[in-house]
Amino acid sequence: MTIRSADRITKELEHLVFTGELGDGERLDEIKLAKRFGVSRTPVREAIQKLATSGLVTQEPRRGAFVRQPGPVELMEMFEAMAELEASCGRLAASRVSDDALVQLQIANDKCQAALDQGDPDLYYQENEHFHHLIYKASGNGFLEQEAQKLHRRLKPFRRVQLHLRGRMKQSMCEHRDIVTALIDGDGDRVANTLRDHIAIQGEKFHHLMTNLKSDT
Amino acid sequence: MTIRSADRITKELEHLVFTGELGDGERLDEIKLAKRFGVSRTPVREAIQKLATSGLVTQEPRRGAFVRQPGPVELMEMFEAMAELEASCGRLAASRVSDDALVQLQIANDKCQAALDQGDPDLYYQENEHFHHLIYKASGNGFLEQEAQKLHRRLKPFRRVQLHLRGRMKQSMCEHRDIVTALIDGDGDRVANTLRDHIAIQGEKFHHLMTNLKSDT
DNA sequence: GTCAACATTCTTGTATACAAGAATAACATG
DNA sequence: CATGTTATTCTTGTATACAAGAATGTTGAC
Numbered sequence: 001m002t003i004r005s006a007d008r009i010t011k012e013l014e015h016l017v018f019t020g021e022l023g024d025g026e027r028l029d030e031i032k033l034a035k036r037f038g039v040s041r042t043p044v045r046e047a048i049q050k051l052a053t054s055g056l057v058t059q060e061p062r063r064g065a066f067v068r069q070p071g072p073v074e075l076m077e078m079f080e081a082m083a084e085l086e087a088s089c090g091r092l093a094a095s096r097v098s099d100d101a102l103v104q105l106q107i108a109n110d111k112c113q114a115a116l117d118q119g120d121p122d123l124y125y126q127e128n129e130h131f132h133h134l135i136y137k138a139s140g141n142g143f144l145e146q147e148a149q150k151l152h153r154r155l156k157p158f159r160r161v162q163l164h165l166r167g168r169m170k171q172s173m174c175e176h177r178d179i180v181t182a183l184i185d186g187d188g189d190r191v192a193n194t195l196r197d198h199i200a201i202q203g204e205k206f207h208h209l210m211t212n213l214k215s216d217t
Numbered sequence: 218m219t220i221r222s223a224d225r226i227t228k229e230l231e232h233l234v235f236t237g238e239l240g241d242g243e244r245l246d247e248i249k250l251a252k253r254f255g256v257s258r259t260p261v262r263e264a265i266q267k268l269a270t271s272g273l274v275t276q277e278p279r280r281g282a283f284v285r286q287p288g289p290v291e292l293m294e295m296f297e298a299m300a301e302l303e304a305s306c307g308r309l310a311a312s313r314v315s316d317d318a319l320v321q322l323q324i325a326n327d328k329c330q331a332a333l334d335q336g337d338p339d340l341y342y343q344e345n346e347h348f349h350h351l352i353y354k355a356s357g358n359g360f361l362e363q364e365a366q367k368l369h370r371r372l373k374p375f376r377r378v379q380l381h382l383r384g385r386m387k388q389s390m391c392e393h394r395d396i397v398t399a400l401i402d403g404d405g406d407r408v409a410n411t412l413r414d415h416i417a418i419q420g421e422k423f424h425h426l427m428t429n430l431k432s433d434t
Numbered sequence: 435g436t437c438a439a440c441a442t443t444c445t446t447g448t449a450t451a452c453a454a455g456a457a458t459a460a461c462a463t464g
Numbered sequence: 465c466a467t468g469t470t471a472t473t474c475t476t477g478t479a480t481a482c483a484a485g486a487a488t489g490t491t492g493a494c
Contacts, residue, residue, distance in 0.1 A: 041450090054270060085301075147364075
């Protein structure tokens, strides 16, 4: 366990942004946050610096740091980038995946299926996440794996909602099976294309939700 | 221009790492660096935090921050990831690139050719960089573009050397032409594959250099 | 001479103090 | 009453002070 309170606060702040307690455009008041976490401004500032580097907040000199949630356009871009990243992982995995890893993927898929049978979107979400992490790992490229996980994490709050759409879980499950089949066949391009579409659909579904929400207001 | 000295120092530190003045494994002494830059420890620390987030240094609690140059394995992984990123940019660009962007690419290529004719690797390197940035931009995905630029930048010190290899510039030039041709044809897969190989070769060339250097010691 | 226990020094991590620019409020003027 | 100007307050950015763990040097026992 780390002793640095700055690291703890970084995670706390990320959490506040993800849960939406710190909404888009909101200023991160160093003093308030320091009081809230029971520390001085110093570790709070260090945490904010980190968030700024990873893109969660923007800093304006002498004015402070502001939460910067991606807008619809940037969000679509991020989903597209995610799709490409996953496709790359899958393509590499096709020629490198070990038998053991394949078994792991099958198990993960079975768990997804179980969650689907129970009609439990939250559980499905969790197992689905595991499945995708296994794909990243199967790429055999630790750097790529890290990058994929980073972006995956960043998109987490936006990916969650769309699983509750009617029929999406089942469709997602089918895609998973296709992916594993293509992996077993060692067909890199097919793995890549299937994965790409699999993720791209998430972006489109999200886009649907967004526009629907907007038309409500 | 920014007033924050922390930002300035971040760049200065990056520079020190890139130029190798701060070698691999070296500890970043906050006090020394503060004196060197004529500031207190505070902005130095903030700069170090940022470097840690972007992966250039690692932090060990109560022990300090250490320069962490990627080893051969990680470097190959990064080159491979770069190849995949560029391939993605190219694939997307194939269906989105504007006529204007195509013209820009042609111009950039002509400048590369000119540098090749002059036998000027440094100039070629510069124009080559521009060419690739145009590809990123042509992807029509700002997020992907940023990510590609980030990694490109990180690999800069390692990419430079291999251009001096006999015949590499000319070969690189041919690949550039193929890429543009495929773009004009709108053949996404061909763009992607050509770009991927184009970058992958850099990784391999670098690997060659590394092993040769090692066998010398 | 070697090794272990202890003391000292050094460095990081955090808190506080101070400087300076930005936001805001008060006020004067038309 | 509106508006431009000035004064005040507030917040960030930086420097310094202090606390605590790590590295190092010293001393004593064997």
